[in-house]
Amino acid sequence: xxxxxxxxxxxxxxxxxxxxxxxxxxDENIMQILRTKWWKYLLLGLADVEANYAxxxxxxxxxxxSIQLLDCFILPVLLILSRVFLKTRYRIVHYVAVCVCLAxxxxxxxxxxxxxxxxxxxxxxxxxxxxxxxxATLYAVSNxxxxxxxxxxxxxxxxxxxxxxxxxxxxxxLGILEHTDVANIQWTxxxxxxLCGFAICMFTLYSCMPVVINxxxxxxxxxxxxxxxxxxxxxxxxxxxxxxxxxxxxxxxVIMVGFIMFNAVPTPNQAPEAxxxxxxxxxxxxxxxxxENVSSGKSIPAExxxxxxxxxxxx
Numbered sequence: 397x398x399x400x401x402x403x404x405x406x407x408x409x410x411x412x413x414x415x416x417x418x419x420x421x422x423d424e425n426i427m428q429i430l431r432t433k434w435w436k437y438l439l440l441g442l443a444d445v446e447a448n449y450a451x452x453x454x455x456x457x458x459x460x461x462s463i464q465l466l467d468c469f470i471l472p473v474l475l476i477l478s479r480v481f482l483k484t485r486y487r488i489v490h491y492v493a494v495c496v497c498l499a500x501x502x503x504x505x506x507x508x509x510x511x512x513x514x515x516x517x518x519x520x521x522x523x524x525x526x527x528x529x530x531x532a533t534l535y536a537v538s539n540x541x542x543x544x545x546x547x548x549x550x551x552x553x554x555x556x557x558x559x560x561x562x563x564x565x566x567x568x569x570l571g572i573l574e575h576t577d578v579a580n581i582q583w584t585x586x587x588x589x590x591l592c593g594f595a596i597c598m599f600t601l602y603s604c605m606p607v608v609i610n611x612x613x614x615x616x617x618x619x620x621x622x623x624x625x626x627x628x629x630x631x632x633x634x635x636x637x638x639x640x641x642x643x644x645x646x647x648x649x650v651i652m653v654g655f656i657m658f659n660a661v662p663t664p665n666q667a668p669e670a671x672x673x674x675x676x677x678x679x680x681x682x683x684x685x686x687x688e689n690v691s692s693g694k695s696i697p698a699e700x701x702x703x704x705x706x707x708x709x710x711x
Contacts, residue, residue, distance in 0.1 A: 546610045
């Protein structure tokens with residue numbers, strides 16, 4: 397009995413040691429992920445890169461007002477995708493909360509028009525608006541996949557794989573489509589500083605977003621991101637002397653009310669697998685169950701190295 401318990405502890409210890417090279421408890425290492433899931437993360441990285449590229453490109457063709465309004469298209473797409481693929485059961489209050497947030501966005505756009513901030517180009521509004529809708533749809537797909545991965549796999553796996561394939565895709569796309577524009581940049585320390593600041597902000601956003609999605613949901617995160625335009629506007633009041641309007645404050649309050657309404661009521665979905673704080677599978681729970689079986693004297697099926705049951709060992 398003592399030798400058998402020591403063997404169980406020893407096998408558990410060896411399992412813990414072998415997990416050292418993995419993303420998190422219970423997950424595959426990076427080479428296994430690349431061999432088995434590379435095409436999935438390639439598609440996910442492509443969706444994320446093109447979502448960013450499309451919305452930035454849209455500023456060349458349409459107005460700021462159109463972008464702010466059409467960018468909200470991500471919310472209904474996320475609601476539908478979450479309901480279909482993640483089996484999230486939304487309640488009436490959640491749909492009402494989304495409508496309240498969209499009303500806040502409407503107030504923000506109205507304030508921009510009143511203040512004369514309908515900036516941007518209007519050279520090809522149809523193309524620009526189409527790019528925004530494509531961007532919102534791709535963002536919804538990317539965020540949905542991100543929610544599934546961080547809640548069922550690991551956020552380290554998500555960040556590592558999307559960072560890897562996203563860098564490759566964006567680098568290739570930059571060399572093909574933007575090499576002339578990059579060569580014509582008149583570099584100054586101000587431009588370099590602005591680009592570094594932008595890179596730091598995006599790095600922080602992508603690092604923190606999986607944590608928040610793991611705690612809430614992709615839909616809740618995108619509702620909170622509706623306030624991003626307002627905070628940039630408040631900064632513009634001091635940096636660029638934007639004209640202030642009371643509708644901006646009303647818009648912020650309305651969006652926050654909708655956000656609180658959405659998160660006040662939980663959105664149950666299918667029972668998830670046991671996960672750790674890092675978002676990976678929880679082997680400790682499995683070990684505790686195995687330990688309870690050992691201490692209680694229950695029969696545990698013995699397996700060989702190929703996973704076939706050989707016999708039941710009585711403790």
